[in-house]
Amino acid sequence: MDRSAVRSGWPRRLLPTLLARLRGRLDGEPAPTPRPSNPDAVVDCAVYVAGRREPGRPHYADAYARARRNRRSFVWLGLHEPGAAVMAAVGRTFGLDELSVAQALADGHRPTVQRHGEVTLLVLRTASYVEHAELTDTSEVVDTGDVLVFLGDRFAITVRHGAAGALAQVREDIQRRSGLLAEGPWAVGYAVCARMVDLYLEVAGHLERDLERVEESVFARDRSADIQHIYQLKREVVEFKRAVLPLPAPLRALLEQRAGGPPPALHRWFVDVEGRLTRAVDRVGAYDDLLNSILQSRLAQLAVEQNNDMRKIAAWAAIAATQTAVAGIYGMNFAHMPELGWRYGYAGALLLMAAAAVTLHRLFRRSGWL
Structure with missing residues (x-):
C-alpha cells in the first residue's frame, strides 16, 4: 500500500x-x-475483564469467544422475552441444554434454584407497584413477571418476561463495583437477587400505605370502603405473596451448597440478601393477616348494619300496624258497633291512632331500635 x-x-x-x-x-x-447484529430480544451484551466492561456491544457469539480466551473475563447477555429461534441460537452458543431453553421461553415460573450440568439457573419473580389514584374493584396494584439467570463458567444470561423488573439499572450499578464484578458471573446473580429483593421491599412499602387507607375508610364514621375494594387488594397481595414467599428456601439451599454455588467472596453478600428477603416475607405475611382482619371487621359491620336496618323496619312496621288495626276495625260494615253514631268518633279515632304512633315511636327510640 x-x-x-x-x-x-x-x-x-x-x-x-x-x-x-x-x-x-x-x-x-x-x-x-461479517457477524450479524444482535437480535431485537438482546437488551445488552458486554464482556467484562477483571471487573471492567470492555467497550462496545458485540454479538453474543463473538463476546463469548472473547471471554473464553481470558480466564478473568465473562460475558453478560441480557434478553427480554426472546423468541424460540433466538433462544435456540443462544442455547447452542453457550451450551445450554434443551430443558434450559424451554424454561427460558415460558413465564409464570415458581422461584427456585436448579443445576443443569455446569450451569446454575436462578428463577426469580419480579414485582412492581402500579400507581393508582384510588382503589377500585379492578385496580391493578402489583405487576409481576419473571427473570431467569443462567450462570456458567464464563457467562451470565438474564432472561426477563414481563414489564416489571427491568435490569438496566442493575447493570449500571454493578458496573460501578468492579471488585464484585471481578468475582465472575455469580456477581451478576447476586446483583439480580439484590435488585429483586429491593423491589419486594419497595412494593411492600406502597402496599402498607394502601392498607392504611383501607383501614381508615373501614373504621371511619361514613365507612366508605366497599368490600369489593378490600377483596381486590387481598387478591393483589396474594399475587405478591406468590413472588416473595417461595424464594427463601431455594436461596438458603444455594448458600448451603459446597460446590457449584457462589464463591466465598460473595457468600456474605448473598447472606445480606437473605436477611432483607426475610424482612420482606415477614411484612407480606403481616399484610395478609391485617387484610383478613379488615375483611372480617367489614363483614361484621355489614351484619350489624343489616341488623339495625331490620330493627328499624320492624319498629316502623309495628307503628304502622296500630294504625292499620284501628282503621281495619272501624272499616268493618256491621250495623251495631260502639261509637258509630258519636259526633266526634272520627276525630277520636284519628287522635287514638296518633297517640299510639307517638307512644310506640318513643319506646322504640328509647330502646335503640330507631
Missing part, C-alpha cells in the same frame, strides 16, 4: 484490517463474512 495514501488521511486503525484482507485475497482465502 502506498505510504503517501496513509499520510493523506487513511486512519491508522484501519491498516491492520486492510492488510489482513489483502493477504487473504492473495492467498486465495474468501473474505470473512
Whole structure:
C-alpha cells in the first residue's frame, strides 16, 4: 500500500484490517463474512475483564469467544422475552441444554434454584407497584413477571418476561463495583437477587400505605370502603405473596451448597440478601393477616348494619300496624258497633291512632331500635 495514501488521511486503525484482507485475497482465502447484529430480544451484551466492561456491544457469539480466551473475563447477555429461534441460537452458543431453553421461553415460573450440568439457573419473580389514584374493584396494584439467570463458567444470561423488573439499572450499578464484578458471573446473580429483593421491599412499602387507607375508610364514621375494594387488594397481595414467599428456601439451599454455588467472596453478600428477603416475607405475611382482619371487621359491620336496618323496619312496621288495626276495625260494615253514631268518633279515632304512633315511636327510640 502506498505510504503517501496513509499520510493523506487513511486512519491508522484501519491498516491492520486492510492488510489482513489483502493477504487473504492473495492467498486465495474468501473474505470473512461479517457477524450479524444482535437480535431485537438482546437488551445488552458486554464482556467484562477483571471487573471492567470492555467497550462496545458485540454479538453474543463473538463476546463469548472473547471471554473464553481470558480466564478473568465473562460475558453478560441480557434478553427480554426472546423468541424460540433466538433462544435456540443462544442455547447452542453457550451450551445450554434443551430443558434450559424451554424454561427460558415460558413465564409464570415458581422461584427456585436448579443445576443443569455446569450451569446454575436462578428463577426469580419480579414485582412492581402500579400507581393508582384510588382503589377500585379492578385496580391493578402489583405487576409481576419473571427473570431467569443462567450462570456458567464464563457467562451470565438474564432472561426477563414481563414489564416489571427491568435490569438496566442493575447493570449500571454493578458496573460501578468492579471488585464484585471481578468475582465472575455469580456477581451478576447476586446483583439480580439484590435488585429483586429491593423491589419486594419497595412494593411492600406502597402496599402498607394502601392498607392504611383501607383501614381508615373501614373504621371511619361514613365507612366508605366497599368490600369489593378490600377483596381486590387481598387478591393483589396474594399475587405478591406468590413472588416473595417461595424464594427463601431455594436461596438458603444455594448458600448451603459446597460446590457449584457462589464463591466465598460473595457468600456474605448473598447472606445480606437473605436477611432483607426475610424482612420482606415477614411484612407480606403481616399484610395478609391485617387484610383478613379488615375483611372480617367489614363483614361484621355489614351484619350489624343489616341488623339495625331490620330493627328499624320492624319498629316502623309495628307503628304502622296500630294504625292499620284501628282503621281495619272501624272499616268493618256491621250495623251495631260502639261509637258509630258519636259526633266526634272520627276525630277520636284519628287522635287514638296518633297517640299510639307517638307512644310506640318513643319506646322504640328509647330502646335503640330507631
